Structure formats: C-alpha cells, structure tokens
Amino acid sequence: MAISIRDVASRAQVAVGTVSNFLNRPDRVAVATRKKIEAAIADLNFVPNASARHLRSGSSRTIGLLVPDITNPFFTEVARGAGDTASENDYTLLLCNSDEDPKKEERHLKVLIEQRICGLLITPSFEGLAGVAELNRRNIPTTFIDRKAESLDQSSVSMDDFHGGKSAIEYLASLGHTSIAWVNGPNSLAQCVNREAGVMNSAKEKNIIISKFQVSQMRSQNGYEVAQKILESNSQITAIFCANDLMALGVLRALLENGKTIPEDYALIGYDDIGFSASASIPLTSIAQPAYKLGALAAQMIINEVEHGKNFKHEQIVFKPELVIRASTQALRK
Amino acid sequence: MAISIRDVASRAQVAVGTVSNFLNRPDRVAVATRKKIEAAIADLNFVPNASARHLRSGSSRTIGLLVPDITNPFFTEVARGAGDTASENDYTLLLCNSDEDPKKEERHLKVLIEQRICGLLITPSFEGLAGVAELNRRNIPTTFIDRKAESLDQSSVSMDDFHGGKSAIEYLASLGHTSIAWVNGPNSLAQCVNREAGVMNSAKEKNIIISKFQVSQMRSQNGYEVAQKILESNSQITAIFCANDLMALGVLRALLENGKTIPEDYALIGYDDIGFSASASIPLTSIAQPAYKLGALAAQMIINEVEHGKNFKHEQIVFKPELVIRASTQALRK
DNA sequence: CGCCATGATTGAATCGTTTCGGTTTAATTG
C-alpha cells in the first residue's frame, strides 16, 4: 500500500542507497540520476517516512516544547517563535501544555521520551524538576525558557526581571510619583521574587514608598480585587504597578468602575505587554518581554546543541525587558 | 546505548514477543511473567520507542491539528480541548500554526504526512483546500473545525453562525434598539457570511435598521477605526454588534476615548466570548462559542474514525452559540 | 597503454518494535 524508498528505487532504476543519498546528500549523486529519482518521486507521490528514518538514523529531529499555560498570550508567542525557528531548520515542534498540572506535565514528558525527542524546551514550574531529571539521565538536551538555568551545563533564555521591576519604579519616580502600589504574584515563582527585588532596590534609591499586595494567582480577577482594597485603603497611592498585564487589566476595570480616571487619578503599569494591553480601553504602559524572540532563540540554541554535540558551549542568555509607554501613565499633577 | 525491548526480554528471561504482548495486551501474559517484566522495565528504565512501534504496526497514534492563528484565544482553547482529549486516549497531538500563510500551511501539511499522522484536525482557510486534497488521496481522515464539511463523507464540528447573528440582533431588539451597526469581517470567511445572514434575517423580522460596516481583517484596530466612523456619521445608531470580540474591544476603546459611556450611549456586543472580554473595562456581552468543546469533540470524533475504520459514520455536528450578557448592554432609555 | 585516484553506485545489514504461525506447558476429559 504505502510507497517506500524501494518503489522509488525500482522505478528510477537505481539502488535504494542511491535514493537515500538523493534525499540526504544530493551532492553525492550524479545530476542525471538526480533527475530520474526526482521524476520517480513525483510520479509515485512519495513522501519519506519520518519514523523509519528516525529509527535507523537514531536522531529524531523533533524538539519538545512544554509550557505551563497555553492560554497565556506570553506563551503563545513563545510557541510561535520556537515553532517558526524549528520549521525553518527542518525540525518538528511538539507543543505540550501542562495547564500547570504536575500530572499532565509528567504524562507529557513520558510521551516526549517515547517520541525520542532530540531536545526539550521548557518553562519549569516550581515543582517540575523530577521529570526533567529523567531527561537529563537520558542525555536529552534541555533548555529553560523564562527561567535562568542554575547549572552551567545547561542553556537557558530568560529575562532580567530585576531590571524590569527596577525600571518600572524608576519611570514612575521620574513622573513624580512617590507612593506606589506593587501588586505581585506568589514567591514560588522566581520571576516574582526577582521583579520585587528590582522594585525594592529602586524604591530605596529614589526614596519611594511601596505598598505591597500579594496574590496567589496572577489572573485578572485578582487584580480587580486588589484594586478595590487600594481604593478602600484611602492611602496616598498615586500609581499602581502589577507583575503582569492580566492583573493590570483587572485593576483598570475596578478603577474605572469606581469612577476613577486613568492616568489622572492613578498611573498604571503592567508587565509582559501582551497584545490586549495595547488595545485596552486605556492602553496600558507595560514592561515588554520579547516572547517570540525568547522562543525563537531557545529553539535555535537547542538545535545548535543537538547538531554540535559534545563540544557545545552552554549559554545562559538574559534579555533586558523594555518599558513601553502608553496612555495609562503620565506625570503627576499636584 | 539505548535500551530496547530485547534488553528487557533478556533480563526478565522471556522472549521479546512476550514483552511486546505485555506492553500491548497485558491480559495475554501470565501474572507471574507480568511481574518479572515489570521489574525488568523498572530496573532498566525502559521506555518504548514510538517510531519503531509505528514503523512496524503501521498506525501512528498521532493526530495533527492545523490552526490559522495560534495567538487567537479561540484557537488556543480549541487546541487545549483537542490536546486533552488526545492524551486521555493515548494519542499525541501535533499542533501546527500556519499564521494564515499558505506557504507555512503547505509546509506543515508536508511534515504531517512525513510523520504519517493517523488523522488531521483543521480549520480550513479559504484557500487551503489544495493541501487537504493530498491528505484525502492518502486516505488520512480529516475533520473540519469551525467550518461545516460540505461533503457527507467527512466529519466536521462547527457552529451555527446564522443563529449567532440572529440571536444577537433579537436580543438588542428586545432591549428596544432599532438602529444597529453591524461590523463584519470579509466575505471570504464562511463564518462572516453566515452570521450576516442571521443578522439580516432577524432585522427584517423585528423591523430593525442595520448599518453595515465591513473590514478586511478582524483585529482590534479595525474595530477602533469603524467606531470613529460611526461617531462621525451622526446617525441614530444606539447599538453596535461586532463579528468578533477583538473588534468589539477596539470599538469600546474608541467610544470611551470620545467620552461616550457604555452601555448608556451605545450598547455593544461581541462574538467569541474570549477570556479578555469578561475582564474588559466594560465587561462585554458576547456570543459565546464553546471552543474547548469544539476541539475536544473533534479529537474524539477523529479518534473514533481512526479506530473504527471503514464502518464509521461521518457526522457534521453543529453547536448553537450562546448569548452571554454582561455590562456592555442594557435596555434603551428614550 | 596500463595504473590509480576519484566519484557514483550498489545492496546487505541494521535500527526497535509488532505480528503470527508454531511449540511448550498445564489442565481437563472420558
């Protein structure tokens, strides 16, 4: 039924080995033979069988990407970047979504091993280290995304969260704000911890009062609730900085509902610069992370590692996030 | 290097065929033997090689999902649904994003054929029929998502767009609106055509005046621009219905910037009910589509088809969308 | 004209499974 390299060979009147060479190292086959094989392939509508190729050659050319939440636009962009880079290099990307569920994560990891992926891209959740260790044992290269690798024999592509936190506060300070609310996620996420360190650092330098609000999940609803607390607190706060855009959008909604105007009554900054922030009712100032680039570069790095084998130099690349100024912030008027 | 079924067999003192039976039809192997094999597998840390299995057995247990835009929350949900169902049934989902680019779509289709997927889930863009024909020729089952299959020997899971358009207008009519702006996407999308038919149908019934605005892309920015036109037009319009939420969010932003209040000055309805609509500055009334369910059901159907082979009855399932009422609409006050 | 280097081509062995006809073992029956 299925058409194999053998059929192509017999129709083109050459040996199977020659067809294989044509497929993988065309320069080694004479131009006349090339033509014959091309014709045979076209006639028979032949498409090579990836499984057979993989089985014999030992290298799978598929790389796994395991993200904790595919509905988060940040990860969607990461996936797009990784996917594009993968297919440009003739790799296949196997995208798995763990929904922040360790069970699903474990299952996906199992499948990825069955598929004999040649490399893994992963944004580790705080717990997920067990399954990753298994990958290591099997010598499957792994690179972290959005989380710096602590070990030097592993690559990672991450963001300078300290700088992100710091620059948001510096910017607000430059606008004249001196009392700022800081809405952060759980300490179990390295990102949150580092951003807060940056916040506190520049607050100290600029002599700013930080009111900290911490939530367990970084969803829109959580931002909404925090904003109500801020309004009730009757404090001097004139600016609000949220650890992600989802929460900032929640804050925005709460403030508008309570008759506040942005940026006059409160300046508001988010983090991530997801697409929806630009088209919010008040376009959001945000700390932009180059998600697409993160994914693309991580894919490129793991491909390099796969292809250059042992003599590969691991790198921990750290991007600087960028402040994107929109309508939700302005200079403080006394 | 790699551990194979053969190593397991020799360590467990059984034949390779027995190990294979243990893996695939455990009931056929005696309980004592089972224990031995289990132990050997655990000791050796054996994980079967999917490629070898596929090569020999001929069936791949991976299903492809090809979406036109992974950054659209609607498709993210579809992907989540399909992915969950796939892994519950021990299938692997290969998610590909074509970015609405026919070239990428073609390339992905090629890869999917190389991988010998056992079935394809696809939301066809208006052009993409060429590549799909190739799949048909190879007898790879294909089911459409969010687009009804015109042929009876193909399955599909789609939405009743006519009903969606109709019910939005009926709802607005019931609130007392008689002059409504309808912001639609290009006619090349079946969805848009059908929604419009529904709109026009109920407009006629309820004696409503529809002002139609058509855009080529259904992005937020397009909605923003249309809203400005509406404001300039100085018409009697009191309600705006957009063919997706992204555009509705753009409309919302434009209206608020121009000092209008929602829902007092204008009632506003979107379509899709993406997550961000609920947390917009004015939570959006919208026509909800069960994206997760669409993906999950489509996956289930293709799995059934794959497993039941020829005697499988193709179905064209059509869901009814649901009106979700939020703050952006209210009864008209004279 | 014979020799050799080079480039093209060949085809058998192999990758890790599943499949399936055949063999062994144990239990049942008359």
Add this chain to the structure above:
DNA sequence: CAATTAAACCGAAACGATTCAATCATGGCG
C-alpha cells in the same frame, strides 16, 4: 492414564528508512 484443548510463550520475519564497505566507471598521467 492417554488424548484433547486451551493458555502461555517463543522467535524469526517484516516495517521503511540509513549506513557503509565493496564494486564499478571514468579519466588523467607517465
């Protein structure tokens, strides 16, 4: 106790590619 049957198990062949040592052609050179 011999004959019959069913349950377990065995192991060689096959899936469709790649690999690589071996063979074949070709042309340049002394």
